[in-house]
Amino acid sequence: MASHSESIIREPLITGRDITYAQITNEVLNPVENKPNKAWWIGFTVASMGALLWVVAISYTFWFGLGAWGLNKTVGWAWDITGFVWWVGIGHAGTLISAVLLLFRQNWRNSINRSAEAMTIFAVICAATYIVAHMGRPWLAYFTLPLPNQYVLWVNWNSALMMDVFAISTYFSVSLVFWYTGLLPDIASIRDRATGLRRRIYSVMSFGWTGSVKTWQRFETVSLILAGISTPLVLSVHTIVSFDFATSLEPGWHTTIFPPYFVAGAIFSGFAMVQTLLLVTRKVLGLENYITMFHIESMNKIIMLTGSIVGVAYITEFFIAWYSGVEYEQYAFINRATGPYWWAYWSMMSCNVISPQLFWSSKLRRSIKFSWFLSIIVNIGMWFERFVIIVTSLHRDYIPSSWVMFYPTWVDVGVFIGSIGLFFTMFLLFIRVLPSVAMAEVKLLLKTSSEQAKKKLILEGHLEPAEVQHYKESLVKFDSIDMSDYEKI
């Protein structure tokens, strides 16, 4: 049958009274079909000013060259690669949510996958701008492609940087295809409600989607296979990013723990960014019934788990440096923790290892304000992680006479702050023109996992009273449920 009832002991994935299919369409499309509110304009103004700063800083870099950055002979990578790895890491959550959670049939992904995937794409765009910018002469970016050329030389396939070119470009384009294919039915919903020019634009964008049986059947096959291939893809991307470091002979980089440790860190920072965005989006767009406390708590649990994995990795790394008996390796780690960059190291440790442990408390895990605050802390911590790995390993190399500190210029800071502005500008435009929640997928949940469907089951009264009691107790944490509805039942 089209719908079955889910076990009562599971928490609902959609809350609210008397929700209909039409209401889901109306509520999700509200920001797309109406003029934006004040909160959106304020956000957009601030974000686009940031994006403008990015344009200025990146143009300055292209005009004057990489000398505009604070790099020196010893520290050849600093804020650029820190920013690149930070953004790529953030760009992991979207595909993780849409692919891995689809394979595991975690239906709570349905309400958050769309915006998380959009975020992934924008984060990878930000990351790509760093790659192109740090080349110094971006118009020669095609040198990374295996094209026949006047030097009769091929690219260096043995380099991890070359693998990175393939991994990032594949990841970006596959994520884009996955996201856009999923958008087609929802764009068709906008099209069929619009008139005039809007209708024409959305009609072109919808590819002529109709929602016939065969279309849906193929759509589901495509989604499942894309999820199946995106899962190893998402794991491969940060693995390969970690090869950029791990295949070098630099103390502090040359470690085999890097691939799993980078992947865990990527999921950690990605979920933190999803939390940062969605807690605000849910409030501003009034999506409390679709992005519920259950979603927030589940994401906090993932942040706690991956934060713990990252913590274990930090400690393992330190231990192995000592255990290896290699002086250079040992010095690199002692220097990280107690050298001139001790403040960066301990910012990383406290933001990434200590703070997520606070989520063992269910009270903190369910507090929206605290979750938002902590997601920002994690974002900061993960930026410091990359900074610590890159700069502290480089700044004191094998010849003490070349030991230096790294000082960013205003251009370094401008490119970084600007890329955050660019990211938020793209995200804010996205929630204005495309549905931020996958409507078709949320509609699937209405008859199976919604609060109203479960309430109906309780009222029908063929359930174990103990299970019903357990269910009612689990509802208390939801900020979108009025518990007085449940007093009589």
Add this chain to the structure above:
Amino acid sequence: MSSTKFILGLFDDPDDMMHGIEKLQKNSVPIYDVYTPMPIHGIEAKLGIKESRLGYAAFCFGCLGATVIFSILYYTLVHDWPMDIGGKPNFAMPNFVPFTFEWTILFTAFGMTFTFFAATHLFPGRAPRVMDLRATDDRFVIAIDAKGNIPHDDITNLLKEAGAVEVKHNDRKYVSYE
């Protein structure tokens, strides 16, 4: 002779619509197609629609991607310009793995998705062939070709009995053309 081209049964509940399909089939009324705002599980079996073969296409494209990039790697590193790097072998397979993997995924994703678009006639700018505008919103629509399926009133009654909230007799096949 009535000018009705298509009879549409509009349901507001997917289970009622499934019930409607059963009723029509019991009365030997052929169903043209069904349009829904979300995927309905189990409907393909009921309508006798064959399983999608896109999985085979995906597999073939994956094999193609792996072959293409492996050939490029072999040609550049082993055949065209073998380099002596400290006497290490030119045909160093472990280095081939990341590239081969990435292009397998790339070709699978693009090949399969474009096959899906081609088979379903989806492309930017295609005029949407929509029978009812609410089929992408909150209506589950069963479409019946009116030609030869008479009397129309019997079909209307069948749909109504199954729980259709509205039955439309459309003179045009598609409503979406301007």
